[in-house]
Amino acid sequence: MLSSGLCRAQIELQSHRYWLKAFLSRTRPYSPSHSTTFRSLVQDHGQRPAVRTAHSPRLTVAASSGTKRVKIRKHAPKHPQPQPSAPEIPSKLLEQRNALRQAVTDVRLKDVIKLYHSFEDKSILGKHDFRTVAQCVQHSFRSLQRNADQLQRREQVDELVAFAEELVRDVRKGVLVPNGQAHVHLIGFFKESGVRDAGVKFWNWLEAQDDTHVNVDVYGAAIELLAVTGIPLPALEELYQQALGRFPGNFAAYHLSPEAIVPNRDQATRLPGIPVSLLQGILTARLLHGDTRNAYLALDTALRLLPDQTPPRFFTLFLEERPMLEAYTVFAIACRGGMMIPSNIYRRYQSSLRATSDLSTPARHSLAVRAILSSLYMYTGVGGRVSQNMINELLISITQFLRLEGVASLEARKKQQLVTDLMDVIRSILAVFARYGARPGLSAFNSIINNLGGYGRSKQLIGIALSDAHALGLEVNEVTRRSVLTAAATLGDRDFVVKAWNALKQGRIEMSQNADATDWHCFVKAAHATDQIDFAKQEFEAMRDTLPPQVHAGLLSGIDIRELYDLPSESSESSDASLLTEEIKKIRADLSIIDESTKDTPRLQDFSGQSLPMTLFPLPSKVAIPEHETAKIYDELTTEQRPSQPTHGTSGLNAEHMLSSDTSYVPETTQPSPYGTPEISEPALTSTNMPFGTVRYENWKSVNWLLEQAEASDKAYHKTVDKAIAAGTVPPQRTLALSLEGVEKVESYGLSDTMRPDTKMKREKPFSDEELREAKEHILRLRGRAV
Numbered sequence: 001m002l003s004s005g006l007c008r009a010q011i012e013l014q015s016h017r018y019w020l021k022a023f024l025s026r027t028r029p030y031s032p033s034h035s036t037t038f039r040s041l042v043q044d045h046g047q048r049p050a051v052r053t054a055h056s057p058r059l060t061v062a063a064s065s066g067t068k069r070v071k072i073r074k075h076a077p078k079h080p081q082p083q084p085s086a087p088e089i090p091s092k093l094l095e096q097r098n099a100l101r102q103a104v105t106d107v108r109l110k111d112v113i114k115l116y117h118s119f120e121d122k123s124i125l126g127k128h129d130f131r132t133v134a135q136c137v138q139h140s141f142r143s144l145q146r147n148a149d150q151l152q153r154r155e156q157v158d159e160l161v162a163f164a165e166e167l168v169r170d171v172r173k174g175v176l177v178p179n180g181q182a183h184v185h186l187i188g189f190f191k192e193s194g195v196r197d198a199g200v201k202f203w204n205w206l207e208a209q210d211d212t213h214v215n216v217d218v219y220g221a222a223i224e225l226l227a228v229t230g231i232p233l234p235a236l237e238e239l240y241q242q243a244l245g246r247f248p249g250n251f252a253a254y255h256l257s258p259e260a261i262v263p264n265r266d267q268a269t270r271l272p273g274i275p276v277s278l279l280q281g282i283l284t285a286r287l288l289h290g291d292t293r294n295a296y297l298a299l300d301t302a303l304r305l306l307p308d309q310t311p312p313r314f315f316t317l318f319l320e321e322r323p324m325l326e327a328y329t330v331f332a333i334a335c336r337g338g339m340m341i342p343s344n345i346y347r348r349y350q351s352s353l354r355a356t357s358d359l360s361t362p363a364r365h366s367l368a369v370r371a372i373l374s375s376l377y378m379y380t381g382v383g384g385r386v387s388q389n390m391i392n393e394l395l396i397s398i399t400q401f402l403r404l405e406g407v408a409s410l411e412a413r414k415k416q417q418l419v420t421d422l423m424d425v426i427r428s429i430l431a432v433f434a435r436y437g438a439r440p441g442l443s444a445f446n447s448i449i450n451n452l453g454g455y456g457r458s459k460q461l462i463g464i465a466l467s468d469a470h471a472l473g474l475e476v477n478e479v480t481r482r483s484v485l486t487a488a489a490t491l492g493d494r495d496f497v498v499k500a501w502n503a504l505k506q507g508r509i510e511m512s513q514n515a516d517a518t519d520w521h522c523f524v525k526a527a528h529a530t531d532q533i534d535f536a537k538q539e540f541e542a543m544r545d546t547l548p549p550q551v552h553a554g555l556l557s558g559i560d561i562r563e564l565y566d567l568p569s570e571s572s573e574s575s576d577a578s579l580l581t582e583e584i585k586k587i588r589a590d591l592s593i594i595d596e597s598t599k600d601t602p603r604l605q606d607f608s609g610q611s612l613p614m615t616l617f618p619l620p621s622k623v624a625i626p627e628h629e630t631a632k633i634y635d636e637l638t639t640e641q642r643p644s645q646p647t648h649g650t651s652g653l654n655a656e657h658m659l660s661s662d663t664s665y666v667p668e669t670t671q672p673s674p675y676g677t678p679e680i681s682e683p684a685l686t687s688t689n690m691p692f693g694t695v696r697y698e699n700w701k702s703v704n705w706l707l708e709q710a711e712a713s714d715k716a717y718h719k720t721v722d723k724a725i726a727a728g729t730v731p732p733q734r735t736l737a738l739s740l741e742g743v744e745k746v747e748s749y750g751l752s753d754t755m756r757p758d759t760k761m762k763r764e765k766p767f768s769d770e771e772l773r774e775a776k777e778h779i780l781r782l783r784g785r786a787v
Contacts, residue, residue, distance in 0.1 A: 093124050100125075104132045109140045109156070113163050122170065127179040130167075134185035137164050141193055146344075161195050168202050171213075180215040184277070187221040191228060199225050211246075219243035220281030227285035236285040243278050262304060265638070266683040266693040269305050276302065280313055287321050292710045293784065296703055299330075303699040304638075307337045308686040316345045324353060324738040325616055326709055328371060332614045333702050335378035336607060337695050338687035346379055347389055354397045356738045359404050362575065363748050366583035367617055368738060369397045370750030373590045374613045376433075377597075377751060381605030382688065386438035394429060395444040398422055399451035401584070406575030412457065414577045419456035421584050428591050435598055442476070445469040446483040454487030459496070462487055481507050482522045489526035497526045498535070514546035520555055525565040533560065589752035607688040610755055614702055616738075617749040622778040623704045625767055633776050634700055637785070707782040 096118060103111040112133060119125070125133075141160055144153050164186055170176045171183075183206060190199025203222040206213050220243075223236050262269055283298035299318070302310045318330040319341070331349065334341055341349075350372055357368035372394050380386055401407070401422060407415070426448070430440065445465045453462035462484060469476065481504040488496035501523050508515050515523075520540075527536035540556055547555070558564045597605060623630075683691040717734050724731040767775075780786035 089124060093119075093121070097124055097129070101129065101132070104136045107136060107140060107143070109136065109160070112136055113159070116163075122175050125176060127177050127182075130171075130176050130179045131182040131185070134164075134167060134179075134182035134189075137167070138185045138189040138192070141189055145192075157193060160189070161193060161198070164189055164195075165198055168198070172205060178209070178213040180213070180218050183213065184217050184221045187218070187225050191221075191225040196225060196229050200229060214246075216243055216247045216275035217277040219246075220275070220277035220279070223278070223281030224284045227281075227288050233285060233289040233291060236282065236289075240278065240282040240285075244275070247275065261638075262696075265304075265696050266691065268308065268684050268692055274305055276306070276311060280311060283314060284317055287317055290714075292322070292714055293707060293782070296706050296710060297783065300700065300703040303333070303337070303703070304696055307692060307695045307699060308339065310334070310337070310339060312339065312342055312345075315339070315341055319345060319349050321736070322710070323713055323734075323736050324356065326706055326713070327736070328353075328375070328616050329614055329702060329706055329709075331375060332378060332612060333699055335382050336612060336614070336688065336690070336698065338382050338690075340382045340384050341379070343385065343387065346375075346384065347387070347393075350375065350390060350393050352736075353738060354393045357397065357400065358738065358746075359400065361746070362401070362404060362579045362583045364746050365397075365401065365404060366586065366748035367746060369394075369587060370590055370748050371616055372397055373587065373594070374750050377594050377605075378612060380436060380598075380603070381607065383604055386433055386436040388438060388441040391429070391433055391438045392441050392444045392447075395426055395440055396447040398426055398429070398587075399447045401580065402451045402455035404575060404580075407580070408455065410575060410577060415457055418577070418580055418584075419452050419458050419461065421581070422452060422456075423461070425584060425587055425591070428588070428595075432591060432595050432598065439472060442469060442474045442480060445474065446480050449480070449483045449487050450490075454490035457491060459491055459493070476507075478504065478507060478519065482519065485522050485526050489529040492530055494530045494532060497530050497532065501526070501539070515543065517547070517551055517555070520547070521565070524555070524559055528562050528565050583748060586748055586750060586752060590750040593751040593755055605688065608685075608690045613750055613754045615705065615749070617747060619709070621705060621708060622775055623701070623708060623782075625772060625775045629767070629772055629775070630701060631697070633779055634697055637780075637783070638700075704779055704782060708778075711782065 096115065100112065100115040103115055116122075116133065137160055141157065144156055144160075167176065167182075167186060171178060183202075187199050187203060190196055190202065203218075203225065206218060207222070219239065223239055226239070227233075227236055279298055279302055283295050283302075286292075286295035286298060295318075299310075299314055302314050312334075315330050315334045319327045322330070327349065331341060331346075353368055353372055353375075358364035376386065376390065376394065399422065401418065402415075407418070410418070445468065448465045449462050452458060453465065466476065466480075466484075469480075481500065485497065485500040485504055488500045504519055504523075505515055508519070523539070524536050527533055536559060537556075540552070540559070544552055597610075683693055685691055686695055721731040777786060
């Protein structure tokens with residue numbers, strides 16, 4: 001059986017030969033031979049027409065004895081002939097079409113469907129109309145997913161599915177003019193809505209049609225759809241190659257090798273014909289099928305072609321599918337190139353980072369806090385808008401220092417100093433991010449009340465937090481009142497617990513509501529903490545009628561069982577206060593970096609002179625070798641032509657990579673380009689003011705690191721699965737959270753560790769020739785270039 005490395009080499013060689021053949025006969029009519037394997041895999045999803053629609057091109061290319069001969073239609077007219085004028089469209093139809101277009105613009109879906117049905121003759125609708133209607137269907141579905149309640153969503157999704165299927169029927173009957181982008185939207189809608197059989201049947205029909213119905217974007221959307229339906233990866237890879245052969249374009253060769261070829265690595269790639277959607281489709285398929293290495297190599301290809309314009313979906317896939325350790329670096333790569341992650345994706349990513357923080361040591365929790373700060377800095381630096389939720393997540397993570405193991409056992413004086421230091425950090429955060437028009441929401445104040453006021457044993461701070469929230473126009477709710485009750489219990493203040501409970505009941509009365517089960521649970525927990533069980537029982541009897549009988553009976557029966565209420569227990573050992581103080585100093589230093597960098601231009605940032613923290617924390621890496629040695633390997637593995645003048649110095653380097661005094665990137669090899677020698681010009685700059693050559697080089701290094709981490713992560717997970725299978729148990733789900741298993745010593749890492757010269761890491765002794773050789777072989781192996 002061939003090794004995976006040899007198999008990959010054979011596939012690449014075959015792919016290049018296939019591309020060359022397609023390139024030499026680029027204008028020849030396409031006539032693919034469908035894969036029997038692929039047909040058998042998708043036959044359950046629908047029947048495919050037996051005969052492909054015939055092509056009728058104006059030109060064909062015939063090869064004879066190594067020469068090309070162009071055959072032109074013999075009876076073509078010598079002079080242009082007058083074209084018949086288009087028939088005049090009745091005013092009523094024009095009014096109908098204009099009304100439909102306006103309804104689409106306003107995203108009034110019901111009106112769109114009604115108006116579409118009103119057309120007796122849909123031939124008046126052109127490609128643009130079909131595309132915008134299909135786009136409206138997909139966008140309406142996404143809006144429903146975000147905003148509608150469950151019942152409304154179910155009803156309207158059924159309506160959307162019926163309408164989408166009607167559009168498909170009209171395309172198949174020839175009623176609508178085919179449009180590739182419309183077909184992409186419909187396939188995407190079927191995938192996202194879960195009606196995948198309809199999408200697969202539509203694709204099976206489309207694939208058999210001529211090139212007016214399909215393009216590389218349609219193929220890309222189809223590959224994504226088929227990937228989520230469970231079609232095996234080899235069949236999808238075959239479909240990917242089939243698309244490249246059918247639509248070779250100027251850049252087809254790029255996607256058939258890990259290192260893409262660009263005309264000039266110092267300039268932006270602006271030539272047409274890059275099948276980005278197709279690359280996105282195969283990247284999705286690889287990632288969902290567990291082929292992480294080739295998924296990252298597909299990302300690498302996209303980053304070399306479009307280092308400043310890679311579509312967001314390339315990055316969000318990794319944020320959703322890979323562990324946080326890798327996801328953070330993928331996010332940082334996007335920002336460094338000037339590309340912004342969608343705000344809803346970023347909020348989920350930030351929330352996950354905070355929620356999965358390790359509270360066992362100050363350094364481990366500080367790692368998550370500083371990562372949130374770093375990601376916010378990079379996100380806003382490329383134009384991202386700071387929302388209230390984003391500020392809330394950051395502030396909540398700050399207050400959670402009081403929840404660390406051992407903090408409860410600190411002596412009162414040290415604990416009070418910790419609260420004072422954290423409040424100082426919170427005030428700095430509010431001042432810095434006020435430049436972005438962002439201010440905290442109620443959840444941040446709830447966390448201050450619960451964590452700093454309760455766990456920090458600062459009763460006075462509870463009142464201050466409530467006053468500040470009121471000053472910002474925030475109205476307290478039941479969550480705030482429960483937070484006060486919980487803080488009172490943590491303080492052990494009996495009278496305060498009674499007062500907080502009465503305030504919670506009164507708040508419910510003002511909203512014409514009764515205390516719910518969550519309110520009662522918090523109250524009983526507080527009663528246990530302050531030894532007021534008799535008072536709790538009296539309250540239960542007094543308000544018996546406000547709860548369903550079964551709920552009341554269940555709560556009453558467990559009121560004496562202390563263990564049911566998960567009371568906090570103080571650890572026998574207290575934390576080292578100096579370690580807490582040290583981490584807070586680092587966070588202050590990070591804030592200082594953000595403060596200095598955003599005083600004059602809080603929005604778009606100049607990253608050219610900055611060394612961004614591209615990893616969550618420094619990890620041992622075989623790819624961390626001197627910069628000039630890394631540049632040599634980079635030049636050996638990339639083949640595009642470069643101008644004779646050097647690229648500007650590198651920036652955005654990881655601290656763990658900056659191990660030599662030589663930090664400028666000057667290529668030492670120049671290889672010929674298939675596009676000829678480019679004109680020598682000044683290196684172009686991205687929106688973050690970084691030279692394109694530098695960004696491409698830095699991305700290449702970051703992908704090497706990602707490949708290394710992904711390999712280790714996948715091996716560890718597969719080992720866990722194998723153990724579970726051997727033990728006869730169900731294998732665990734893969735965790736994508738911030739997992740630090742196996743890392744003995746964790747040091748937090750952030751902006752102040754990378755962007756100040758005195759913090760750069762230095763190696764005590766130079767690398768040996770053997771170490772450099774091993775590093776090169778390691779990079780080649782990670783990239784599938786060696787076994």
